[in-house]
Amino acid sequence: MSSKQITHLYRSLLREVRLASKKPRATRNPVVVQQIRTLVDSSLSGNGNNTSAEKILIETRDFMRATRIHAELLQRYNPIHGMSEEERIKATARRVGLDTPVEFKGDKE
Numbered sequence: 001m002s003s004k005q006i007t008h009l010y011r012s013l014l015r016e017v018r019l020a021s022k023k024p025r026a027t028r029n030p031v032v033v034q035q036i037r038t039l040v041d042s043s044l045s046g047n048g049n050n051t052s053a054e055k056i057l058i059e060t061r062d063f064m065r066a067t068r069i070h071a072e073l074l075q076r077y078n079p080i081h082g083m084s085e086e087e088r089i090k091a092t093a094r095r096v097g098l099d100t101p102v103e104f105k106g107d108k109e
Helices: 003-020 031-046 049-075 086-097
Strands: none
Touching: 003 031, 003 049, 031 049
């Protein structure tokens, strides 16, 4: 793989890390990016086993992309996914045109 292709792979992998992260950039763990950079450096230097490092980078990128797309599709086609039990019951009742009754909260003295 040429250095241009490895650079493109590195950037696409960093993009997937950014899109997969739920934390702001300043609070992310820098070890992940350092490990990716180490793999890219080993691929660019050409130390013997560079094809395995490239394969790891490609598989990691593809896995992260598939995971992100899977989560988006779950959210799109199953909107109650990830809700608590109470929220799920309310959403299901609203779907069929009903409202859940207001629960009585008595004095707790």
